Amino acid sequence: MDLLQYKSPMVFYTEDEIKGILDSHGIKVEQLFDYIKIIKDWLKTQPHIPLEPSDRQIAYFLLMNKFSIENTKLKLDMNYTIKGLIPDYYNKPPSHPDIQRTLKFAHWGLLPNLTKKLNRVLVWRLVNAEDLDVTLLFSSYCFLFELKTILDFNKSDEIVFDMSYFPLSVVAKFNPMDVKRILTILEKVYSNRIAAFHFVKLPTHAQSLIKLVKMFLKPKIRERMIFHDDYDTLHDYFDVDQLPKEFNGNGKSLAEIHEQTKKIIMDHEDHLTKVFSARVNEDLRPTKLTNDDLLGFYGNFKQLDFD
Structure with missing residues (x-):
């Protein structure tokens, strides 16, 4: 062991x-x-x-x-x-100014404990839409995907997207090629087994983005997209002690989770730079x-x- x-x-x-x-x-x-x-x-x-x-x-x-x-x-x-x-x-190390700027666009990271189904949960919320660069945003996520291969052990992944702040101006920034590429990386590279995509408080204007995502998902994965009108229904799927405070849970705040995510990325910068280059x-x-x-x-x- x-x-x-x-x-x-x-x-x-x-x-x-x-x-x-x-x-x-x-x-x-x-x-x-x-x-x-x-x-x-x-x-x-x-x-x-x-x-x-x-x-x-x-x-x-x-x-x-x-x-x-x-x-x-x-x-x-x-x-x-x-x-x-x-x-x-894969062309910029974590300490690159562009990546450091990108890390300010959203609060995201892994919840520290596995669910009762032995799944790992990743949470995400956009916090700053100004000058958002989606290519760089997805590039920064590849750091975490890579680190999971040397640090994690779980049955499947569940991803919770908090869409409570997702202005109309952001939708057009998610172009089809970037969406296709990040989903391809998940499937063809890191083999992340997705148990569910949870979308909370999805605004009407973001429906077009959901349709775009569905285009590149296998039918069985599309069926695992779950939509929540509020945070309380997340409690039907996750332990309240695990969920972030913003989700009416007793866990750490999204900001704290994000700071831990940045730290674990920077702590492994040498490894990530070597692998990415x-x-x-x-x-x-x-x-x-x-x-x-x-x-x-x-x-x-x-x-x-x-x-």
């Missing part, structure tokens, strides 16, 4: 929760080490991959891919490949990338066509 020991109070889980997560997949700890060895042996045959993931990171990718060896290989490969396919999401050497890839309906031919990210 030492391999999976939690490293941060912000991303907390217990040994019993680890056991519950593994049991839900019919996996014993001993089997996990066997799977990790298979992946490590495979990595030795992939000279194009620039960095060697840790055993801990491999364990996370195995979990998010339901312990499918082949899917884990694909996602680990794509975790490095994507940095060259969408470089504008690494690029796959396509000349060394044993087998060319295959055509993908989202990423395009041989990894060239496709443009969107709209009627």
Whole structure:
């Protein structure tokens, strides 16, 4: 269990929760080490991959891919490949002034404890719409997605979007390509298993953004979009002691959660800078990338066509 020991109070889980997560997949700890060895042996045959993931990171990718060896290989490969396919999401370190400015646009972060269903909860609320840059906003989220692969262990993710402040001027800033790219990163790279998207106090003018998001979601994920008129109905899904104060909960405030998020990102700046700057050497890839309906031919990210 030492391999999976939690490293941060912000991303907390217990040994019993680890056991519950593994049991839900019919996996014993001993089997996990066997799977990790298979992946490590495979990595030795992939000279194009620039960095060697840790055993801990491999364990996370195995979990998010339901312990499918082949899917884990694909996602680990794509975790490095994507940095060259969408470089504008990965070209600035956390300390870059643009990123530091971007971190002021919204309060967001992970709730420290898992839910009773062993899910990790991410909360989000826009706080400043002036000069919002969505590309940079999504780029900053990639820091947290990356850190989850070395720090977290959970069954699925649930994301709560507090839309109480979301002015009309912001809607147009979320262009289709950025929405497509961030959802692609979630699915094709980090393999985040989404148990639910919760939208609270969604304004009428944001319905067009929801329609855009639905365009790029699989049908089964669309069915996991839950809409709340107020914060109280969130209590039907989450423990009141876990929810932020702004959601009528007893947990930390969104501002406190966000400050902890910034701290954990900055504490891991060296790691994030190293990983984000690494690029796959396509000349060394044993087998060319295959055509993908989202990423395009041989990894060239496709443009969107709209009627």
